[in-house]
Amino acid sequence: MKVLIIDKVPKAKEIFNELNYEVNYQPGMDIKEVSQVAKDYDAMIVRSTKIHDVELGGNLKAIGRAGAGVNNIPVEKCVENGIVVFNAPGANANAVKELVICSLILASRGVVQGIEWTKSVGDNFVEAVEKNKGQFKGSEIRRKKLAVIGLGAIGMLVANAASALRMEVIGYDPYITVENAWKLSRNVKKSDELKALVAEADYITLHVPYNEKTEGILNKELFEIMKPGVKIMNFARGELVDLTALKEAINKGVVERYITDFPNEEIRGNDKVTIVPHLGASTHEAEENCAVMVSEQVNNFLKKGTIVNSVNYPGTFLEENGGKTRLGIFNKNVPGTISKISEILGESKLNIHGMINKSRGDWAYNIVDIDGSVSDAVIDKLNIVNGIINVRNIEK
Numbered sequence: 001m002k003v004l005i006i007d008k009v010p011k012a013k014e015i016f017n018e019l020n021y022e023v024n025y026q027p028g029m030d031i032k033e034v035s036q037v038a039k040d041y042d043a044m045i046v047r048s049t050k051i052h053d054v055e056l057g058g059n060l061k062a063i064g065r066a067g068a069g070v071n072n073i074p075v076e077k078c079v080e081n082g083i084v085v086f087n088a089p090g091a092n093a094n095a096v097k098e099l100v101i102c103s104l105i106l107a108s109r110g111v112v113q114g115i116e117w118t119k120s121v122g123d124n125f126v127e128a129v130e131k132n133k134g135q136f137k138g139s140e141i142r143r144k145k146l147a148v149i150g151l152g153a154i155g156m157l158v159a160n161a162a163s164a165l166r167m168e169v170i171g172y173d174p175y176i177t178v179e180n181a182w183k184l185s186r187n188v189k190k191s192d193e194l195k196a197l198v199a200e201a202d203y204i205t206l207h208v209p210y211n212e213k214t215e216g217i218l219n220k221e222l223f224e225i226m227k228p229g230v231k232i233m234n235f236a237r238g239e240l241v242d243l244t245a246l247k248e249a250i251n252k253g254v255v256e257r258y259i260t261d262f263p264n265e266e267i268r269g270n271d272k273v274t275i276v277p278h279l280g281a282s283t284h285e286a287e288e289n290c291a292v293m294v295s296e297q298v299n300n301f302l303k304k305g306t307i308v309n310s311v312n313y314p315g316t317f318l319e320e321n322g323g324k325t326r327l328g329i330f331n332k333n334v335p336g337t338i339s340k341i342s343e344i345l346g347e348s349k350l351n352i353h354g355m356i357n358k359s360r361g362d363w364a365y366n367i368v369d370i371d372g373s374v375s376d377a378v379i380d381k382l383n384i385v386n387g388i389i390n391v392r393n394i395e396k
């Protein structure tokens, strides 16, 4: 099987090489070239390179995002083509958490500005520094109110760490998982009201994914009710903040500092903005964790049909318990598909040994273990069933 890796994910290259895949490791590959060749590969591994315009189809069955955010991938187009998109939730969460905690402090004292300034101090260096350091004085984060918007893998860790630093942490997440709720420190308070939370916070940190519902989640309406002097951290995605409204709030003296991991010309050079060059997940540990997690998921899918941590198809696992052939069948989540599958297999005298069907919204996925070999003619018959998008014969 063949894997194309178009970003710097050396650990993925190592793993797929060990698994005897044919690996094409091309970090920085021209996107037009990616588009021409993607169809020849079974899977593609990416980081943040935008692949919205890449032609899908052909042999391509899986895309692995060695990280969390998938806004660089045409997830909907993939689901329609039966291409499973995997990510690595939580694999870089600690790295992001550490940078957010660092930023809370950077937002509170003129550390960066002070370091820059010391470079320009001339004669009497030591004395001059001591005499003028007052301009970089700040405040402590202890006992200040921190609003954590989004309590997924990263938000939950940030909330707990800030709480351990004695901040008064209030979390907001209408979709929090039971697992994350269990992991939250009991000192973290819960809010159901974003507006009320934002209005009372000294610090706000964003940890929600970017999609059409969260775009501009920090908007004019919210900036207008924020406490003067509020400090905002954005290590989730740039698009979560309405930058025009942010600049207005900065000019009015409402936002004291905006620290973001996402460069944007609109805020470049603004005194109250600190731009970090998207370093949230850039640690040796996080890069390795992401690569291992996503490579294993993609390999298990290609070899066994198992889906874990996909963002467009349901998690699906069927224990290997005999059966000669395994089929992976992607279909629209409409009634009658399973009966049609078993009818075609029955007509072809093929016995179903084991089967699982899972759905997610409008789409579904089946793993079917069959006692005999399945001919191409049977696969063709299945492929033309109304609603079936794609049938994979996973060799055992």
Ligand code: 3PG
Pocket: 047, 048, 066, 067, 068, 069, 070, 092, 278, 280, 281, 282
């Ligand atoms: C993520 O979504 O996982 C982070 O933003 C990191 O992105 P990166 O892999 O491009 O550094």
